Amino acid sequence: xxxxxxxxxxxxxxxxxxxxxxxxxxxxxxxxxxxxxxxxxxx
Amino acid sequence: xxxxxxxxxxxxxxxxxxxxxxxxxxxxxxxxxxxxxxxxxxxxxxxxxxxxxxxxxxxxxxxxxxxxxxxxxxxxxxxxxxxxxxxxxxxxxxxxxxxxxxxxxxxxxxxxxxxxxxxxxxxxxxxxxxxxxxxxxxxxxxxxxxxxxxxxxxxxxxxxxxxxxxxxxxxxxxxxxxxxxxxxxxxxxxxxxxxxxxxxxxxxxxxxxxxxxxxxxxxxxxxxxxxxxxxxxxxxxxxxxxxxxxxxxxxxxxxxxxxxxxxxxxxxxxxxxxxxxxxxxxxxxxxxxxxxxxxxxxxxxxxxxxxxxxxxxxxxxxxxxxxxxxxxxxxxxxxxxxxxxxxxxxxxxxxxxxxxxxxxxxxxxxxxxxxxxxxxxxxxxxxxxxxxxxxxxxxxxxxxxxxxxxxxxxxxxxxxxxxxxxxxxxxxxxxxxxxxxxxxxxxxxxxxxxxxxxxxxx
Numbered sequence: 001x002x003x004x005x006x007x008x009x010x011x012x013x014x015x016x017x018x019x020x021x022x023x024x025x026x027x028x029x030x031x032x033x034x035x036x037x038x039x040x041x042x043x
Numbered sequence: 044x045x046x047x048x049x050x051x052x053x054x055x056x057x058x059x060x061x062x063x064x065x066x067x068x069x070x071x072x073x074x075x076x077x078x079x080x081x082x083x084x085x086x087x088x089x090x091x092x093x094x095x096x097x098x099x100x101x102x103x104x105x106x107x108x109x110x111x112x113x114x115x116x117x118x119x120x121x122x123x124x125x126x127x128x129x130x131x132x133x134x135x136x137x138x139x140x141x142x143x144x145x146x147x148x149x150x151x152x153x154x155x156x157x158x159x160x161x162x163x164x165x166x167x168x169x170x171x172x173x174x175x176x177x178x179x180x181x182x183x184x185x186x187x188x189x190x191x192x193x194x195x196x197x198x199x200x201x202x203x204x205x206x207x208x209x210x211x212x213x214x215x216x217x218x219x220x221x222x223x224x225x226x227x228x229x230x231x232x233x234x235x236x237x238x239x240x241x242x243x244x245x246x247x248x249x250x251x252x253x254x255x256x257x258x259x260x261x262x263x264x265x266x267x268x269x270x271x272x273x274x275x276x277x278x279x280x281x282x283x284x285x286x287x288x289x290x291x292x293x294x295x296x297x298x299x300x301x302x303x304x305x306x307x308x309x310x311x312x313x314x315x316x317x318x319x320x321x322x323x324x325x326x327x328x329x330x331x332x333x334x335x336x337x338x339x340x341x342x343x344x345x346x347x348x349x350x351x352x353x354x355x356x357x358x359x360x361x362x363x364x365x366x367x368x369x370x371x372x373x374x375x376x377x378x379x380x381x382x383x384x385x386x387x388x389x390x391x392x393x394x395x396x397x398x399x400x401x402x403x404x405x406x407x408x409x410x411x412x413x414x415x416x417x418x419x420x421x422x423x424x425x426x427x428x429x430x431x432x433x434x435x436x437x438x439x440x441x442x443x444x445x446x447x448x449x450x451x452x453x454x455x456x457x458x459x460x461x462x463x464x465x466x467x468x469x470x471x472x473x474x475x476x477x478x479x480x481x482x483x484x485x486x487x488x489x490x491x492x493x494x495x496x497x498x499x500x501x
Contacts, residue, residue: 006061014067017247018074018203025209029337035330036323036388 049249051131056253062188062261064251069181069200071248072136075241076143076177077207079116080336082109082166084215088230094157104159108150108167110433115171117430120179124423125281127176128416132184132252139177140245146170147238151231177245178204178426182406183419187255190415191264193407194355198347201403205340211237271411273356273479277487278414284421289412289482292475297405298428298435299472300362303370303465304339304398305436307391310444310461311335317455318377319384331388338392339399346400347407355408356476362397363473369394370466374459402429412482439464 047053089105127135149165152158181200189196218233260266266276284290307314312328323331350358369390374380376387405425410418440461447457 004057005059006064011061011063014064014251018067018070021210021244022070022074022203022206025206025213026337028213029209029333033330033333033337036327036334036384037330 046134046137049131049134049137051133051254054131054133054253056255056259058256060253062255065181065185065188065253066196066199068136068248068251068253069185070203071244071251072139072177072181073200073203074207074210075245076139076174077204078211078214078237078241079109079112079170079174080205080208081210081212081215082112084212085230088219089154092154092157092230098157100159108162111163111167112171112174113433114430115168116174116178117427119172119175120423120426121175122423123176124179124420125417127180127423128183128281128420131254132180133249135176135180136245136249136252139173139180140242140249142169142173143177143245144173144238144242146173147234147241151234151238154234155228155231175423175426179419179423181248181252182422183415183417184252184254186406186410186415186418187259189261190266191261192348192351193410193415194347194349194351194404195344197406198344198403201347201406202340202343202399204402205336205343205399208336209340214240271354272481273354274411275414275482275487277482277484277490278416279412279421279482279486280488281417281420281424283486283488284413284417285424287482287486289479290421290425292479293405293408293412294425294428295475296359296408296472296479297401297425298432299468299475300359300366300398300401301429301432302436302439303366303468303472304395304401305432306370306440306461306465307394308335308339308398309437309440311391314458315384315387318374318387318458319382320378320455322378323384331391334388334392335395338396342396342399343403345396347403350404350407355404355411356479358400358404359408359476360473362401363469363476366394366397367466367469367473370462370469373462377455377458379455412479414488416488 086102086105089100090102091099093099123135146165146167146169149169150162151165153161153163153165182197185196185200186193215233215237218236219229222232223229267274279287311332312325315323315331316325316328346358346362353361373387373390373394376383376390406418406422409421409425413421443457443461443464444454447454
């Protein structure tokens with residue numbers, strides 16, 4: 001078989017393009033979410 | 044022909060193209076349009092704006108922007124699903140990107156001119172059409188690339204829709220803070236920037252998406268010879284599918300699952316503060332909402348992937364049985380009974396994971412029953428259940444809360460009633476799921492017609 005296969009680097013790059021913003025949003029949300037356990041009392 | 048590169052024939056994958064490039068393309072679309080769940084970050088800034096004559100918008104007027112967008116999501120998904128099957132995912136994604144990006148830009152003009160009608164037209168109507176087109180555009184393509192794991196593949200994409208708010212919320216807040224500090228009009232500048240950024244991000248999806256070649260299948264994979272009774276080896280056209288009882292049973296299943304989830308989502312922040320007065324404050328309530336959005340997103344991937352092993356019907360039975368019990372128990376965790384915040388949060392996040400799971404598992408359920416031929420179009424029509432649930436869910440929640448407030452009854456006493464109604468709705472969903480059977484032979488598509496739409500562009 002001499003078919004041209006998608007390069008693993010290209011696949012990794014495609015995933016990075018979507019996972020990096022997701023990870024940023026996730027960490028931001030998680031940091032705020034933890035306030036429910038660390039900052040429970042009303043102010 | 045202009046824009047010919049968008050045609051299906053130009054997006055057919057070459058030999059050796061990895062199917063693992065397709066989920067990022069779908070995620071780029073869903074992560075973008077999922078921003079709609081974070082539209083509330085614009086609410087207070089919009090309410091604080093004043094026109095030249097001193098007039099301001101009220102909460103109701105601003106609230107309609109989101110409602111119109113969701114209504115047009117359902118309408119456009121239902122109307123354009125059949126066209127999408129013919130035109131291919133790349134063209135649909137391209138138009139979705141244009142509509143979604145343009146919606147932001149028109150809304151920015153509406154904010155600058157203090158014209159609410161322009162915001163309704165921009166973010167609501169045009170942006171909403173982009174939402175609907177974008178939501179359904181990658182579904183059937185993913186199912187064709189992953190016939191061995193349809194739940195996992197569509198779960199991955201639809202997880203992006205749940206995760207979009209996690210990006211869209213902080214992005215909007217940080218952009219508004221930035222433009223405010225530079226003296227630029229914060230909301231219009233933020234909207235234009237987001238419109239451009241989302242358009243570019245969605246274009247990554249447009250250029251990456253590929254449809255498999257005719258007859259392609261994963262290496263070493265053979266379609267199972269012995270099917271589950273509910274997994275059809277035949278296809279049903281969208282024009283026939285909506286005439287089947289199975290379509291309407293799935294409509295009820297999606298409607299009840301979504302309405303019940305909205306019962307928590309709609310009132311999450313005030314609910315936890317009302318049920319735990321004196322122990323949960325506003326900052327913690329915001330954290331609770333964030334936690335719900337994480338589980339809403341994670342549930343989409345988890346439950347849809349699990350459904351590949353459990354089967355779709357069994358997965359929905361989990362939602363309806365476990366969900367019904369948990370909705371019933373949730374009010375018991377409040378300050379007046381068990382007084383356990385961790386238990387309340389634990390139950391709520393499981394419920395929200397099943398809310399997300401319900402969205403993400405439905406395309407694979409449709410594929411099982413109706414085949415993969417018109418699954419995007421059928422999915423588009425089924426999403427009208429979401430639009431209706433988006434109206435009915437808040438009506439139930441707000442109607443009961445208003446009744447308690449107007450009659451000077453304690454607000455926290457309203458929650459058991461609301462949550463028990465949601466548990467009752469899940470019983471209805473359980474019965475609908477129980478009644479799902481294989482689609483009758485009279486609805487099957489003549490197999491000779493199946494290949495035609497794939498060849499229309501030749």
